[in-house]
Amino acid sequence: MAQKQFSVRIYIDADLSQDKGVVLDKTQAHYVVTVMRRKIGDEIVLFNGRDGEWVGKVQEVRKSHALINLISCLREQAAEPDIHLVFSPVKKIQNALIVQKATELGVSELIPVQTLRTNSDRPREDKMVLQAIEAAEQSERLTIPIIQQTQKLEKYLAKMEPDRALIFCHERHDSKDPISVLSGLTISNKFAVLVGPEGGFSDAERKMIMSCDNSHTLGLGPRILRAETAVVSALSLLQAVRGDWQ
Amino acid sequence: MAQKQFSVRIYIDADLSQDKGVVLDKTQAHYVVTVMRRKIGDEIVLFNGRDGEWVGKVQEVRKSHALINLISCLREQAAEPDIHLVFSPVKKIQNALIVQKATELGVSELIPVQTLRTNSDRPREDKMVLQAIEAAEQSERLTIPIIQQTQKLEKYLAKMEPDRALIFCHERHDSKDPISVLSGLTISNKFAVLVGPEGGFSDAERKMIMSCDNSHTLGLGPRILRAETAVVSALSLLQAVRGDWQ
Numbered sequence: 001m002a003q004k005q006f007s008v009r010i011y012i013d014a015d016l017s018q019d020k021g022v023v024l025d026k027t028q029a030h031y032v033v034t035v036m037r038r039k040i041g042d043e044i045v046l047f048n049g050r051d052g053e054w055v056g057k058v059q060e061v062r063k064s065h066a067l068i069n070l071i072s073c074l075r076e077q078a079a080e081p082d083i084h085l086v087f088s089p090v091k092k093i094q095n096a097l098i099v100q101k102a103t104e105l106g107v108s109e110l111i112p113v114q115t116l117r118t119n120s121d122r123p124r125e126d127k128m129v130l131q132a133i134e135a136a137e138q139s140e141r142l143t144i145p146i147i148q149q150t151q152k153l154e155k156y157l158a159k160m161e162p163d164r165a166l167i168f169c170h171e172r173h174d175s176k177d178p179i180s181v182l183s184g185l186t187i188s189n190k191f192a193v194l195v196g197p198e199g200g201f202s203d204a205e206r207k208m209i210m211s212c213d214n215s216h217t218l219g220l221g222p223r224i225l226r227a228e229t230a231v232v233s234a235l236s237l238l239q240a241v242r243g244d245w246q
Numbered sequence: 247m248a249q250k251q252f253s254v255r256i257y258i259d260a261d262l263s264q265d266k267g268v269v270l271d272k273t274q275a276h277y278v279v280t281v282m283r284r285k286i287g288d289e290i291v292l293f294n295g296r297d298g299e300w301v302g303k304v305q306e307v308r309k310s311h312a313l314i315n316l317i318s319c320l321r322e323q324a325a326e327p328d329i330h331l332v333f334s335p336v337k338k339i340q341n342a343l344i345v346q347k348a349t350e351l352g353v354s355e356l357i358p359v360q361t362l363r364t365n366s367d368r369p370r371e372d373k374m375v376l377q378a379i380e381a382a383e384q385s386e387r388l389t390i391p392i393i394q395q396t397q398k399l400e401k402y403l404a405k406m407e408p409d410r411a412l413i414f415c416h417e418r419h420d421s422k423d424p425i426s427v428l429s430g431l432t433i434s435n436k437f438a439v440l441v442g443p444e445g446g447f448s449d450a451e452r453k454m455i456m457s458c459d460n461s462h463t464l465g466l467g468p469r470i471l472r473a474e475t476a477v478v479s480a481l482s483l484l485q486a487v488r489g490d491w492q
Contacts, residue, residue: 097343100472101475101478104469104470104471104472104475105467105469105471105475105479106467106469138470138472139469139470139471139472140469140470141469177486177491177492178486178491179425179486179487179492219491220482220491221351221352221485221486221489221490221491222490222491223350223351223352223385223386223387224350224384224385224386225350225351225385226346226350226384226385229347229350229351229478232347232475232478232479232482233351233478233479233482236466236478236479236482236483237482237483237486239467240423240424240425240467240483241425243467244467244468245423245424245465245466245467245468246423246425
């Protein structure tokens, strides 16, 4: 894909501003110095989700930390699409793929939900945060998506804002074509994309979802898609029609 | 996702027709009998890419094979979109994901191409065929995509049919929005989606691609996507705008 100008890009919690020094912790310093072989004087890129993207110079290297001096702002912080991904946790590897892909595709929040046919251990939200940080660093996002605690599907639906469009992904659904469905969502620019478990939603769940205000069914073609494929397909269509790919 | 009526679905090379008996080989019989625990009298689903999809009854079970009696045709064979996926092979796991996802998303041919920055061992086309068969069985496709031998990018481009639209995936490309690009492809319904290696195409390659007749650049948003994500994104958009998701 597109060639990157800087190949070391790190998410850090500290504030970022002109000429400031920031400290990388032991893990980050190890990554920059030992894995990526950056030396004193080399440049790396930093972002914190608030202050844009900065280029900084490695100034000091220790085993326990590294010091980076911020040089200039590469990109200002900018508003990002407000897209929730509501998904049933799946097996470990697939779950990691969902977090990675949703982050690459610019979702603002990931909400794991328990459904009748959810067939997985309770997902580790702490691991999902690390997976999202890694994907944000590599995809050159300016933010990290929020990972919510796993909750019951009913609970998420009950507290959903009234002006958020719920996009219910449903393969083999003989609905209008997906592009018209998405371009017809005129209520607001807040979206929740809902992808079910491998066995599908139960009839009762489907009824509950479809009876929500602002619920719209999105067909994803005549073939059965795996959960992580449906996530990428639906988010790509949404970003292209209503998000920041336009 | 959608619940399946039959959960054992097998690709077989034999001709399929009413009341015919077909023989599953040792591996297939093991899958049906030992893994999926089907017994004599149980129903399974078969397809061969030519004769539609059939339901058959297990009639005889041996260690070396199983005999299935075909009962009725569930779906007639139907024409599928003519979509080539032209991609630079990547690491083993990512490559398997590309084959799996492209099959789920209905491509007709997969063409691995060598580019300047292709950084992988020569992919095993025989393994890719098995991955494609598995994905076709699970996604309820009626065909198996063709896996071409790995070839040089130049070679593929040089022998491309003049009426096939080449869709060149390019993140961060400041082009028109992707939906208009795809809906503007009016030459034919034959497409080739081209996704590059992780490091991107070289300048010379980019020039060569963009100078092809019928080459169209497709922007995939402001973030950097992994190769397998770009594959799913581009194919989903194409199927939604020009393929069988409409």
